[in-house]
Amino acid sequence: MTVRTVLMIFTVAMILVSGGLFMRRLATLIRVMKGARPAQRTDRLGARVQSVVEHVLLHRRMFRITYSGLLHYLIFSGFVVLLIDIVETVGEIFFPGFTVGRVLAPLVDIWVLLVALGILMALYNRLVIRPARFHGSDEKDAYLILGLIAAIIVGIVIHDSFFPFVAREVLHVADPVARSHFLGWALSRVWLRLGWTGPTAASIGYAVGYVMDMGVVLAFLAYLPYSKHFHIFAAVPNIFLRNLGPKGALLAQPPEDTMAIRTFNDFTWKDLLDLYTCTECGRCQAVCPAHAAGQPLSPKMVILKLRDALNEQLAAKTVGNADTPPIAGQVISQDELWACTTCGACQEACPVFIEHVPKIVGLRAALLEDGDIEANAQKVLVAWDRQGNSFGQPARKRPAWAKGLDVPIKDARKEPVDWLWFVGDFAALDPRVQRLSQLIARLLHQAGVDFGILYEGEVNAGNEALRIGEYGLFETLAQKNIQALNQAQYQRIFTTDPHSLNALKNEYQKLGFHREVRHYTEAFLELIETGRLTVRPLSMRATYHDPCYLGRWNGIVEAPRRLLERLGVELVEMPRHGVQSFCCGAGGGRIWMEETNITDRPANQRIREAMTLPDVHYFVVACPKDVSMFSASVTAMGVENALRVVDMAELLAVAVGLETAEDAALISS
Amino acid sequence: MKIAVLMKDVPDLVEDLEVEDGALPLDEMSFVPSEWDDQALEEALLIKEEDGADVTAVAVDTGDVDTMLYTALAKGVDRAVKIVGDFSRSLTNRQRAQLLARYCQNERFDLILTGVQAIDDLDGQIAGLVAGLMGIGHASVVRDVHVAQDRVRFVQEYSGGKMAEFDLACPALLGIQAARKPPRYVTIAKVRQVQKSAEIDEVEDSVGETPVVTVRRLYKPESGGHAEMWGDDVETVANHIVAILEEKKLLRG
Ligand code: SF4
Ligand code: SF4
Numbered sequence: 001m002t003v004r005t006v007l008m009i010f011t012v013a014m015i016l017v018s019g020g021l022f023m024r025r026l027a028t029l030i031r032v033m034k035g036a037r038p039a040q041r042t043d044r045l046g047a048r049v050q051s052v053v054e055h056v057l058l059h060r061r062m063f064r065i066t067y068s069g070l071l072h073y074l075i076f077s078g079f080v081v082l083l084i085d086i087v088e089t090v091g092e093i094f095f096p097g098f099t100v101g102r103v104l105a106p107l108v109d110i111w112v113l114l115v116a117l118g119i120l121m122a123l124y125n126r127l128v129i130r131p132a133r134f135h136g137s138d139e140k141d142a143y144l145i146l147g148l149i150a151a152i153i154v155g156i157v158i159h160d161s162f163f164p165f166v167a168r169e170v171l172h173v174a175d176p177v178a179r180s181h182f183l184g185w186a187l188s189r190v191w192l193r194l195g196w197t198g199p200t201a202a203s204i205g206y207a208v209g210y211v212m213d214m215g216v217v218l219a220f221l222a223y224l225p226y227s228k229h230f231h232i233f234a235a236v237p238n239i240f241l242r243n244l245g246p247k248g249a250l251l252a253q254p255p256e257d258t259m260a261i262r263t264f265n266d267f268t269w270k271d272l273l274d275l276y277t278c279t280e281c282g283r284c285q286a287v288c289p290a291h292a293a294g295q296p297l298s299p300k301m302v303i304l305k306l307r308d309a310l311n312e313q314l315a316a317k318t319v320g321n322a323d324t325p326p327i328a329g330q331v332i333s334q335d336e337l338w339a340c341t342t343c344g345a346c347q348e349a350c351p352v353f354i355e356h357v358p359k360i361v362g363l364r365a366a367l368l369e370d371g372d373i374e375a376n377a378q379k380v381l382v383a384w385d386r387q388g389n390s391f392g393q394p395a396r397k398r399p400a401w402a403k404g405l406d407v408p409i410k411d412a413r414k415e416p417v418d419w420l421w422f423v424g425d426f427a428a429l430d431p432r433v434q435r436l437s438q439l440i441a442r443l444l445h446q447a448g449v450d451f452g453i454l455y456e457g458e459v460n461a462g463n464e465a466l467r468i469g470e471y472g473l474f475e476t477l478a479q480k481n482i483q484a485l486n487q488a489q490y491q492r493i494f495t496t497d498p499h500s501l502n503a504l505k506n507e508y509q510k511l512g513f514h515r516e517v518r519h520y521t522e523a524f525l526e527l528i529e530t531g532r533l534t535v536r537p538l539s540m541r542a543t544y545h546d547p548c549y550l551g552r553w554n555g556i557v558e559a560p561r562r563l564l565e566r567l568g569v570e571l572v573e574m575p576r577h578g579v580q581s582f583c584c585g586a587g588g589g590r591i592w593m594e595e596t597n598i599t600d601r602p603a604n605q606r607i608r609e610a611m612t613l614p615d616v617h618y619f620v621v622a623c624p625k626d627v628s629m630f631s632a633s634v635t636a637m638g639v640e641n642a643l644r645v646v647d648m649a650e651l652l653a654v655a656v657g658l659e660t661a662e663d664a665a666l667i668s669s
Numbered sequence: 670m671k672i673a674v675l676m677k678d679v680p681d682l683v684e685d686l687e688v689e690d691g692a693l694p695l696d697e698m699s700f701v702p703s704e705w706d707d708q709a710l711e712e713a714l715l716i717k718e719e720d721g722a723d724v725t726a727v728a729v730d731t732g733d734v735d736t737m738l739y740t741a742l743a744k745g746v747d748r749a750v751k752i753v754g755d756f757s758r759s760l761t762n763r764q765r766a767q768l769l770a771r772y773c774q775n776e777r778f779d780l781i782l783t784g785v786q787a788i789d790d791l792d793g794q795i796a797g798l799v800a801g802l803m804g805i806g807h808a809s810v811v812r813d814v815h816v817a818q819d820r821v822r823f824v825q826e827y828s829g830g831k832m833a834e835f836d837l838a839c840p841a842l843l844g845i846q847a848a849r850k851p852p853r854y855v856t857i858a859k860v861r862q863v864q865k866s867a868e869i870d871e872v873e874d875s876v877g878e879t880p881v882v883t884v885r886r887l888y889k890p891e892s893g894g895h896a897e898m899w900g901d902d903v904e905t906v907a908n909h910i911v912a913i914l915e916e917k918k919l920l921r922g
Binding site for chain 2: 365368369371372378381385386392393394396470471472473475476
């Protein structure tokens with residue numbers, strides 16, 4: 001038997017075995033995905049293709065960490081060039097005389113060098129730089145995979161180096177590309193010197209290289225679906241099938257029965273695909289405020305624990321059984337689930353577009369159905385149900401902030417208004433924020449805007465109720481608001497609260513409310529740009545904190561910045577800004593929960609981040625919850641003199657000349 | 670074990686209560702389940718989970734008690750019973766106790782739990798009255814209730830943290846101070862679903878003759894020789910408190 005016959009048998013056998021194993025695993029995964037809840041993810045083909053180009057071919061999110069992006073790009077590009085090598089290697093054995101030509105052949109060698117560089121960079125990353133985000137990942141798997149890739153590229157050079165001799169001595173064909181494989185050619189000079197060029201020596205040498213290359217490639221095929229490197233196959237479809245609907249909508253459709261996730265059948269099929277796509281890169285963990293605060297939550301570990309639990313159930317054939325250990329509370333602990341602020345930083349960071357938040361909230365809903373919820377948050381749920389606000393204040397008190405104000409505020413339920421203002425719980429009821437609401441009213445009045453509010457007709461928008469996992473309560477609150485909104489006559493609607501904005505804009509659609517809703521920074525920018533409000537520039541330096549529900553979930557990052565510019569504020573950005581802003585820690589119901597396990601409050605971390613900026617003494621916010629979170633931090637940290645938290649409304653008030661003595665300090669400083 | 674939980678709703682104290690013509694405008698007020706009854710309900714559900722029991726939630730229909738009973742069903746009681754008749758919100762404790770005792774007597778419960786008190790029953794009369802009318806064992810201000818065969822065991826706590834454990838033969842009635850765990854949350858969806866699928870049993874009855882205490886007048890404390898009244902204004906009261914703390918050197922500037 002010649003080396004050709006041996007390798008042909010080897011190749012066919014490997015393809016059958018590996019391909020079989022691969023297909024079997026794939027069939028299992030497809031079966032479990034078919035048993036899961038539906039999700040519509042095949043609309044808008046153009047946008048989907050575009051996102052694949054951006055995030056696969058161009059690695060846009062990957063390059064947010066330049067070093068890792070580059071090393072991954074080197075290795076990733078290798079997989080594309082690997083195809084040339086596979087075609088060539090299989091071709092030259094099965095169809096003697098086959099070549100890929102002098103143009104493609106040297107590409108393989110160039111690629112070998114690039115991948116080798118990528119592997120070295122990856123080793124340096126894992127052994128020397130050791131980013132904390134890898135903590136908890138399966139590092140052994142990572143090394144194994146790097147080793148296998150190294151074996152492939154070494155194998156390629158080895159078989160290329162022996163091929164000229166095999167071609168001449170065994171296959172009796174020409175090897176026109178021998179010199180094009182410049183690495184193999186160089187190595188073949190060594191064999192010449194050693195005299196390993198005869199039929200036997202060359203055959204053995206070639207076979208070793210072939211097995212290291214093709215053997216490992218095919219073994220890879222069998223191993224991949226069981227390893228994190230399944231992302232090599234899953235990443236492209238996962239990015240293609242990403243959520244293109246309104247980002248801020250937690251659920252695209254009202255849940256059929258319940259949104260609670262109890263078994264793996266209660267996830268959507270896309271959620272399950274997410275689990276197998278995770279690369280364990282830990283980028284999500286690195287940006288998670290709960291993780292940074294010392295809480296037990298890591299979005300990466302949520303995905304990995306879910307994947308491992310699903311794998312166990314797949315092996316035991318118990319997927320969907322109600323008597324498997326509960327996912328919520330056991331696979332993922334209660335503490336992990338309640339720690340999430342639903343800030344979305346994890347989803348924004350994930351290079352393969354895994355969606356953590358809907359999974360976490362679905363699991364919260366399961367806890368809630370069993371009556372398990374943190375005591376303070378429970379009080380708030382009850383208060384929303386009874387009084388319609390988180391403060392447990394009588395509904396009648398909601399518009400109390402508007403009483404005794406020198407500007408009239410219309411009741412939009414009773415008379416038509418141009419602008420309807422959805423105030424939100426904090427702006428209406430938190431004494432620290434009420435003052436800002438009064439400023440907004442006076443500013444609107446100054447601009448001559450015909451505006452009104454819903455008075456007692458407004459209740460909490462339900463954004464947080466939904467994110468705590470209480471869909472029924474969200475729906476009740478939303479329906480009350482929608483009823484009041486339908487009664488009112490107005491041209492446009494805006495809100496001072498990003499959380500309300502998110503609910504009105506993204507979550508109410510599924511209940512039939514489809515109006516364009518704006519944030520007050522957008523509204524006031526328009527008033528200034530159209531000349532309805534004249535401002536005297538402030539000339540001050542400040543930094544700006546993007547609220548998660550404004551920036552990340554709704555992409556409103558430009559308007560506040562342009563507004564600051566109009567107000568004459570020189571903006572100094574914090575390292576984390578825009579859609580990559582860092583959460584204050586209040587979202588997802590966290591603001592009401594006990595701060596157990598928290599070693600370093602996210603809001604304090606954020607204030608420290610701002611304090612690293614040179615000559616910045618103002619921290620501008622545009623969310624009522626931020627006013628209370630960051631003011632508390634600044635006070636607790638005792639840095640009131642170094643950094644002052646100001647709301648956009650205060651800057652506006654000073655700039656248009658509504659300033660009070662206290663606010664006037666803003667310009668003089 | 671057959672357990673009954675006696676429940677009622679009380680004015681929601683979140684709303685400011687206004688006295689009109691010497692009485693509360695009961696028809697205009699909003700009502701919520703009495704928090705101590707919620708504790709009794711939770712304790713009953715915990716006993717059920719621990720040892721198995723058949724739990725009935727009972728309320729006198731003095732207005733809208735349906736939501737409260739459906740919520741109890743959603744939380745896991747086996748049955749909800751509403752005693753219906755011509756009852757007004759101003760039903761006295763004596764009358765309420767009579768109705769509850771009559772119903773419970775017929776049903777032969779082994780154990781009856783209710784809140785130790787309510788904001789409109791600060792002396793905690795209901796528990797004692799019902800037990801007295803039924804002629805069964807009774808203890809109040811208790812917690813940590815466990816059942817074993819035909820007996821019930823529970824704890825009473827006294828000032829200074831002293832505790833006493835008791836044992837009582839069934840049938841018995843206990844006024845619950847607090848459940849072992851905070852009352853569970855029940856989702857709106859679950860209550861709605863129960864409203865569609867479950868029914869509240871109705872039992873008819875009417876109030877009998879009972880002695881009635883009438884309110885002559887309601888009034889605020891009158892300032893006597895030793896008291897200084899600060900009034901209702903938050904600012905003024907706060908200033909007074911600050912002044913006193915400063916005077917006693919309890920405040921550091
Ligand atoms: S949403 Fe925010 S808090 Fe929740 S897991 Fe993701 S990064 Fe962490
Ligand atoms: S979920 Fe995404 S960001 Fe997080 S570890 Fe997995 S691939 Fe990386």
